[in-house]
Amino acid sequence: MKIRTEQFNQLAAVEIEKARVRPFLKMVPEFLYRKRAAGLPSLPDPDAAQAYAAAVRAEVVNRLPDLLEEFERNATANGAKVFWARDAKEANDFIVKVAKERGVKTVIKGKSMITEELGLNDVLTANGITPWETDLGEFIAQQMNLPPFHIIAPAMNIPVEEIRDCFMEKAGMETPTVDPVELGYAARVFLRDKFQGAEMGIAGVNIAVAETGTVINVENEGNIRFSKSAPKTLVSVMSLEKVIPTMQDAINMIRVLARNCTGQRISAYVSMESGPKRADEVDGPEELFIVILDNGRSKIYQDTEVREIMQCIRCAACLNICPVYRQIGGYAYGGAYSGPMGQALMPLLFGLDRTKDLYRACSLCGACASVCPAGIDHPKLFLNFRDKDVKQDPRFNSQQRPAKERMFFRLFSLGMSHPGLWKLGARLFRPIFNLNAHDGVVSRMPGPLAGWFRKRDMPAMPVKPFHQRWEELKDKKS
Amino acid sequence: MKVVSMFVPCSVDLFLPDIAESTVTLLRRAGVDPVYHQGQTCCGQPAYNSGYRQEAKAAARHFIELFGEDEVVVSPSGSCAGTVKFHYPELFQDDPVWFRRATELAARVFELSQYLVDVLKVDDFGAAFAGKVAFHESCHNLRRLGISAQPRKLLAAVKGAEVVPMNQEDFCCGFGGTFANNYADISESMVQDKVENFLGSGADVLLLSEPGCLLNINGYLSRKHPQKKARHLASFLVENMKEGRS
């Protein structure tokens, strides 16, 4: 997909307008947030389970090379073929090569954010191979040529009327309907022969178990199981950080992931591949390729402060609770990943210079960090990126801050360490600030504070600040 | 009598001095002797949040020098208290001397309601209010300092006041410092939601413990619903004391 991270402000303004008109943004994140809150108590101690999951993910990220080698060894022993890709081009070229060598014309895709990041669908199409997204939300987004609105429910913002029109035009639906159940059934019918006929399946990976060389997918619809079971060739694409040490760890993680994502105890299907099918099996892939993708992650790994974003398990709990996401929805973030995890990951993948609004459009409320089962402190990461910009740290293409801002904080710093200057500055600023005061209220102030004053007042600065009032107060003890 | 040093946020000093005056009253009522260092300026939170750590360090050094000998430091702002407690040690990670000073001071810094309820064990200040109140949980208090029970205890002691539930009371009001000005579209949308929830709660007044939230919510109320107000908990308690201010 085309990256539009530099257009954050325009996109956000548009989306806020739309949010007033479309109720789904008000409804669905709240709905998922409540589901999570209702689902966690089925664990004997939800806080302990979250803390444990976070500790495991931190351990994984800090043992990454060993675990990846162990995974590769065991996956290969199972008969899978492991391919390492440094970037999108290597991954895409490999997948296209595998497809072409096997005369693949049609690919069915299980939901995979990684393949969004790779822009794989466009590459397949350019090579004469037709990819079909089969997850209902991804299918709708693909047919309507839209980016994902939410990392778990990519089309949840699309009104049923638009889905109806799309299905009638592109999914062979004959009878118009706006009933979600009937729309879902129409998609089932349309995609069914794709499941049956496709020569290759491509899926992402939720968990790669090092101990057994197993790749695990978690889903509710069944389309990933189809992608992994019906075609002769399966390509499972995973980014480096998806690995987990043992199968027991995987079971614990599945419990936490399902509850954080949708409040379920377990998703409808959890399917685990340990190599291709055995000789006498009538379905399943004859060949299983596992692509281990870097695409900027080994670079992130070099920085021990920001490395923790690799602990993310893509549950979307941070999206659902984020007050900023709830106002603007997924499109404003301009890439495959939205919400706080997108604001933390995309700057590191694409560069701070291309994403400067992503890590500044945050009130640092900390709600995301408070729900994250992977132990990520998103606001801390945003503060790290802002610091990198000021320091002009070259590592992630930081961008120098505007001269006016740098000057302002230099002056501010002078004031903060010199009380006499500070108080003088306040005294000088007061009449300027209060110029348009009326009844103790300031409603207008042209210049850099115009954003605030658009819809908000400020109190006029009192003539006597507290530091002057204290002189009287300090002697008036009761 | 125990001496308590007041850490008055710059926003309170310059825009909302009544909050600091009320802090003085409450501390005296609770039996301690508040003092105020004239040399205080700003804790540096705006600089830190914007990535200007060198500038924040300058503010931090000044603050630590000024407050470093105080036995107890109390602030009517959780975000400011939090900056000193959590960000100052972080800023001096590579400087063992300042790190030690920052860490030692951090342990002696408290948010006001936390200090009154948990340390002084006073929650009743003789306030009375015949009406409904709602409470906004400020983000820094709730999530960084774990403070929620303490202001609610202070509220529960107000005679006659009915604390009504408010929808999404722990949701960010949209202040976030420079965020409110630089991402005004989003911030306005957030404060609008907060105000709708306040109005929907049926409360006569919205109470909170954070000057930044107060400026934001009152700023929007003043423009759009001028008959409604939010108050800082300290000011509310003092304004409604039966015997009046001390």
Added chain:
Amino acid sequence: MNGSNMEEVMAETAREDILGRLRAAPPKTVPPRPHLPPMKEAELAGEAMVAYLMERLAAEAYTPFRVKDRREALDKLAQIVKEEGLTCVMASTDDVVAPLDLPAWGREHGVEVMQPGQFADRQEYKSAIFDRAQASVTGASFVVAETGSLGLVHGTDNPRLLTLAPILHIVLIPADHVVPALDAAVGRVFGQKGKYPSQFSFATGPSLTGDITGYLFRGMHGPRRVMAIVIG
């Protein structure tokens, strides 16, 4: 060097590059894992465990039944076949279903019962399971009370598509196949190194989605209904 050798060298290089960069990164120590309280369900046993399973089956939108024995199970199956108007189904040949000789039983009840083993190749099998089978009848390797999940070890007796493609799935669950918690899979399925099944699944209730405006409904790509007959 010919083309494929070049590619292999490139692939080796990518692997060495990536692992090399990861190993060159500064180390970071993290706190040890805290204590994880075990699931309460792990203590379930006997009748209490089966009763708990029945609750979970209902909660996960199965159509659950409980019968005394194999006879009653077959009666229930006959009833379902009649009510659903089934004329063609596919059955597994796993340890639960094989002993029932469903093909023969089917002939008495007017329903054709196919089995995976009768198909020579993938294409034929796919045609049968996608287009002809109106339902599937299978057992499960074990069934988890904690979540109401079927533990499915896929293979020649219970292939992958069998419990996935038909719109109706009927699963027979003898009480002695019920286990307390998901952890059972660790030992039972992944206990012997090098002897893992090529695919193992947990399936819990009918397929579902909420992707259209967040409206949740059952029946997406997998079965729309799962009937569970618990025996004993």
